[in-house]
Amino acid sequence: MRDSLVAAAIRLFLERGYEQTTIDDIVALAGVGRRSFFRYFPSKEDVVFPDHEQCLEDMTAFLQASEDEDDPVLRVCDAARLVLRMYAENPTFSVQRYRLTKKVPGLRTYELSVVRSYERTLADYLRGRFADRHDGALRANVVAAAVVAAHNHALRTWLRADGEGDATAEMDRALDYVAATWTPTPSAAGAAAEEDDVVIVITRRRTPMWRVVRDVEAGLGRD
Amino acid sequence: MRDSLVAAAIRLFLERGYEQTTIDDIVALAGVGRRSFFRYFPSKEDVVFPDHEQCLEDMTAFLQASEDEDDPVLRVCDAARLVLRMYAENPTFSVQRYRLTKKVPGLRTYELSVVRSYERTLADYLRGRFADRHDGALRANVVAAAVVAAHNHALRTWLRADGEGDATAEMDRALDYVAATWTPTPSAAGAAAEEDDVVIVITRRRTPMWRVVRDVEAGLGRD
Numbered sequence: 320m321r322d323s324l325v326a327a328a329i330r331l332f333l334e335r336g337y338e339q340t341t342i343d344d345i346v347a348l349a350g351v352g353r354r355s356f357f358r359y360f361p362s363k364e365d366v367v368f369p370d371h372e373q374c375l376e377d378m379t380a381f382l383q384a385s386e387d388e389d390d391p392v393l394r395v396c397d398a399a400r401l402v403l404r405m406y407a408e409n410p411t412f413s414v415q416r417y418r419l420t421k422k423v424p425g426l427r428t429y430e431l432s433v434v435r436s437y438e439r440t441l442a443d444y445l446r447g448r449f450a451d452r453h454d455g456a457l458r459a460n461v462v463a464a465a466v467v468a469a470h471n472h473a474l475r476t477w478l479r480a481d482g483e484g485d486a487t488a489e490m491d492r493a494l495d496y497v498a499a500t501w502t503p504t505p506s507a508a509g510a511a512a513e514e515d516d517v518v519i520v521i522t523r524r525r526t527p528m529w530r531v532v533r534d535v536e537a538g539l540g541r542d
Numbered sequence: 543m544r545d546s547l548v549a550a551a552i553r554l555f556l557e558r559g560y561e562q563t564t565i566d567d568i569v570a571l572a573g574v575g576r577r578s579f580f581r582y583f584p585s586k587e588d589v590v591f592p593d594h595e596q597c598l599e600d601m602t603a604f605l606q607a608s609e610d611e612d613d614p615v616l617r618v619c620d621a622a623r624l625v626l627r628m629y630a631e632n633p634t635f636s637v638q639r640y641r642l643t644k645k646v647p648g649l650r651t652y653e654l655s656v657v658r659s660y661e662r663t664l665a666d667y668l669r670g671r672f673a674d675r676h677d678g679a680l681r682a683n684v685v686a687a688a689v690v691a692a693h694n695h696a697l698r699t700w701l702r703a704d705g706e707g708d709a710t711a712e713m714d715r716a717l718d719y720v721a722a723t724w725t726p727t728p729s730a731a732g733a734a735a736e737e738d739d740v741v742i743v744i745t746r747r748r749t750p751m752w753r754v755v756r757d758v759e760a761g762l763g764r765d
Contacts, residue, residue: 431654457695457716461723464691465684472683493680500684500723
């Protein structure tokens with residue numbers, strides 16, 4: 320019944336316009352009573368975003384299941400992928416909704432609140448993981464916003480192309496960019512590994528070899 | 543007249559509650575006609591955020607006045623500081639609005655749209671500046687979101703402390719974090735310098751010296 324309410328609503332919103340469609344129109348087309356509508360959806364906006372609440376619960380559970388050894392930035396990137404998966408499961412519906420949302424200011428604001436809930440969920444998790452950093456809360460908020468922005472960039476690119484193309488590849492590219500910004504870079508990894516018995520030597524190309532060897536020996540603690 | 547409408551509205555919203563206050567109540571207290579209200583504000587929400595439209599215009603003008611030699615990330619950080627300045631000019635009003643907005647869902651959604659307009663303005667500017675990068679649009683969206691998140695983090699910290707303390711110092715700390723994330727870091731500078739005649743060798747501490755020398759020679763292109 321829930322699905323047929325969503326289908327009826329979207330069909331009417333596209334045919335007649337969102338504002339022009341009443342909840343009575345929707346229940347009439349779906350062949351159910353008015354109270355059935357409100358059993359599933361608190362308002363007309365909610366029927367346009369029927370799966371977000373479930374997706375937010377899945378995201379929260381996924382983050383709660385995180386282990387200490389999981390990189391927190393990669394974990395929130397994977398959490399964001401759950402949202403894409405929901406959109407990609409039903410490209411036709413997702414593209415229809417995208418077009419509808421662009422036209423209806425009320426739906427755009429509703430979508431902003433939805434996006435904000437995802438961002439807050441990611442930030443809450445990161446705040447816990449960054450709790451021992453002096454800039455933990457700031458970092459958590461900034462990383463969460465960056466992940467959401469990258470996710471939305473990839474999602475919108477795919478929706479603008481009418482749901483054609485490889486949404487997952489687009490998403491990987493966008494989230495990899497964020498992950499590369501905050502997960503250890505080669506040099507940072509080198510610095511971390513340095514404690515674990517690695518030496519990094521930086522030298523100019525023209526430096527004579529005797530001098531390079533001396534610097535390497537110094538770095539190895541053999542001087 | 544605009545100011546007295548704002549003052550009357552905020553006073554009533556705090557005394558009676560936002561939902562319980564009508565536009566008629568506001569104009570009665572301000573001693574003006576109903577049409578005067580709508581001359582200044584399209585809706586009841588707008589009277590709570592009277593300066594954002596002006597601030598958005600100032601931000602747009604500030605970004606348009608940017609020179610090619612300005613670092614784009616630092617420029618958007620400075621643009622975000624314009625929003626803080628607006629809040630800091632009137633701490634009492636800002637703190638009152640913060641408390642009111644926390645309580646009224648309709649105002650929170652309104653605020654989300656306002657924040658989204660700032661973010662879009664910053665992203666539009668960055669997209670232009672990053673136009674020659676293959677990941678320009680993605681980078682623009684992510685940096686804009688990060689700047690807005692850092693700004694909001696500092697602003698909320700200050701508002702939660704009832705507008706006490708040094709808002710500017712808090713903001714500098716937050717925006718410096720974002721700037722440091724995307725403006726050239728020492729390691730990125732190293733990587734750039736590498737092309738300019740620098741060789742980086744990473745080796746394990748236990749590696750025999752002959753092997754280190756061989757690797758350095760290979761790196762120096764002398765093999």
